[in-house]
Amino acid sequence: MLNLEFIREAGERIRPFVHRTPVVTSRTFDEAAGRRVFFKCENLQRAGAFKMRGATNKIRALSPEERARGVVAFSSGNHAQAVALASRDAGVRAVIVMPSDAPRTKLAATRGYGAEVVTYDRQLEDREEVARRVSEREGLSVVPPYDDYHVAAGQGTCALELFEEVPDLDALLTPCGGGGLFAGASVAAKALRPGVRCFPVESELSDDTRQSFIKGERVTIPPPATVADGMRTQTPGALTFPVLRANAEDVLTVSEDEIVETLRFLLFRLKILVEPTGAVAAAAALFGKLPPDVGRVGVVLSGGNVDPEALARFVAPTMA
């Protein structure tokens, strides 16, 4: 079901509601990385992340009856904002289930987009359970963060655009949390350019996908403490993992320091703000995690939402 046609349909469906983000290159980065890198800047996407694509596709694909009742989503971050904004665009009621300790800019942005926010205690409650209760009680359709073909297809549209602009890439790198972005993007990439080599990238501290890839089945890890807060999933998605197994050549990992150093490089040299999760794939390119024969690499900078407090820590010289 997740094939090029389905992703192209998603692209048509969401086009009026998302940015076609720019593809940016930098001689400075290329020299440091030792290869030619093409950044797909989803940090410049509406609501600050690629999540806007999947949320819009899911919501726009609902039946008129479902849209009339509304949607519910559980997310600690960018998916929440995306569902809130995509719902407002579509005139659909949205309830977002967020942990009470989510970054306050993300809570505020979600409410700012007009969504109703229901908070829960991350230590005591299960977010999927909370969302399911809300969904059943009020007849709302769930917009899952990744484990859904419409959502994954929406995320994959960023790869459609990237390969349209730069058709001759040797490899595609995306950050990998639950795997929706990688699933959609790798299906699009392989369909448009069959020989392209696809690599999901994780934080070393959050390597549930790498462990699962090696073992050949979904592994669950304890809650990871990575700075890449969009990557704190504990196991790959049930729908996304088989796609990842089929399309990934390898699962790459980067250290926490490498993530922060890459964020700083992108900020101070390229002058663009990328959040830690968004910098993970770029870190793999910058710190030589790719096979040596990969020359031209597409890298998804997946988001740019950073709390001021966090950014102050990342850029302080003691972090260097």
Place this chain on the structure above:
Amino acid sequence: MLNLEFIREAGERIRPFVHRTPVVTSRTFDEAAGRRVFFKCENLQRAGAFKMRGATNKIRALSPEERARGVVAFSSGNHAQAVALASRDAGVRAVIVMPSDAPRTKLAATRGYGAEVVTYDRQLEDREEVARRVSEREGLSVVPPYDDYHVAAGQGTCALELFEEVPDLDALLTPCGGGGLFAGASVAAKALRPGVRCFPVESELSDDTRQSFIKGERVTIPPPATVADGMRTQTPGALTFPVLRANAEDVLTVSEDEIVETLRFLLFRLKILVEPTGAVAAAAALFGKLPPDVGRVGVVLSGGNVDPEALARFVAPTMA
């Protein structure tokens, strides 16, 4: 001498050596500013600022004999890096006279581009005097930071590009230190669109141009302590001021808080890094300093070079 033809020649001369920077828009910024704003992103220029344009034009316009001997420049910041990089591009020796207390990233970047750095004590020595000594001793051509027609024409090329992309602007705003950028950009703008209204923008703490504009002659102020370090000139240029008098409708000023808040808005909402000086013109748009009947505004984001220490201060929540 500073006319459209001269600026177009500059554009042809520098084209292979500078970026054609993007023009960026943001619904979020427009809503906050209450007008339609088109940002010319010179923070994404080579060496991180529009200064690369003027330096390249000046150096490329030298005679072969002058180029063989080399150039010297005095600057505490972006002009230094620009002259260093433009000289390296052209295979020309460069000596840069910088204050010993210049931001260390700027000292390092200048040396990194292959220039020889001569430091001086800002409290005890006059930088123009130091540069003149070096120039005379070694037969080097001076590349002035603003008070030179080739330099101002080079800076003005950013307005050529902006009006080519967005011809129907009502107004043009640029930051104003010595006035090279405003002189070049306003001449280009008025030639391409005679009715356009041009506004240089300063920090309130560094309003030598505003005072001069009101008085009708060049006024010198004490060293200003503004966070906009590219704007610490104490008097407008002798060549640039008459151009400014002819082309400026008014000189706008913004407070230090408005500058930092604008920097934060551009960083956290638009995801682009702009230095304080670079945010000054945007601050005038964001904080309602323009006449109410100005609808479509071009704003030059003049540079993006910020020290990590400084940025950590700007983004820390206590600055909010």
